[in-house]
Amino acid sequence: MDPEIKQHFEELEAEVKTVQYEAFQALLQVTKSEVTWAYEVWDELVKGLSSTNNHTRSRCAQLLSQLAISDPEKRILVDFPKLWAVTKDPKFVTARHSLQSIWRVGLAGEEQKEMVMDHLAARFEQCSEEKNGTLIRSDILQSLRYLYEEVKQQEIKERALLLIDFVDDAKYQKKYRAIWK
Template sequence: MTSVPAPEGFGDLWTDDRDRQNAAYDAMMKATSDPVPWAYTVWDDVVANLGHHDNHNRAIASQILCNLAVSDPEQRILKALAPLVEVTRDKRFVTARHCLRSLWKIGLAGPAQRAAVMDALAARFADCAPEKNHTLIRNDLVAGLRDLHRATGDETIEQRAMALIETEDDLKYRGKYAKTWRQ
């Protein structure tokens, strides 16, 4: 396989200069919203930054990696799913939410990726109960399933989301999650 060079400015994603980093982030999010030929050129770098000491880098890496799933015919994203889910437990909740809000995009890459991300989202819905912000996490997960359903038309996603919502014991939050689904 011929290596396609990373786009100009890609390295700025990991800079300490926030203006350059933000500009690179905006450019790379836009570029990766459609398949790109350079995904595997940057893949390992992006995955490595999921564990970076700087929470900005972790948030950026998680969002870029989720976007790159549509550029991943080798299905490498399936091996990267566990580290991505770990970012949803980040000590900086804002970082976790950035990742949570992007995970659904993995399901756009194909049926295997969709099944894997649906399983990961369902598991995260169940295991977040003891966490401080579990209601926000669950709401983000429902919103992600909604977005995936709208993008794919896959009715099994709605069935899965409704089943998850029904597991919520608190009727107030069950209603909020159902409202999020309908938005």
């Protein structure tokens, strides 16, 4: 692993929050593309999904979601339930950051894309009674939009529009459709 990347991972544990933030932003940037060192940090990131620190859980979920494109062994298929669990974290901000990034797993391949879409669709249908359910639905539709923009597969758009039709409230249907304009 490149020494600079290694340093960024070390700085995630720094006492100074700005150092942590800058390291995290640098890692998010570099993991937007395929990297060769994903498995050097993979197990530690999976372990971090169950950390007692909500910031660690959030960072690990976001980084793991982005590293899915650097996962030729398809480990994400096994580790996905642990990653998905963070999207329902007791700390809403942690859950939301995880949910907003999980679409990136779908960029790793067809199997991963189907898994992500199935999970997002099921959550969309079930979250209406959750606190912040409309916000969760909005995040899910935005995630599907991002995935669609990256892979340009019509089935993603069609599935999102079906989810919008699932909503009874016309006000929210209109709001959700605006995401797909």
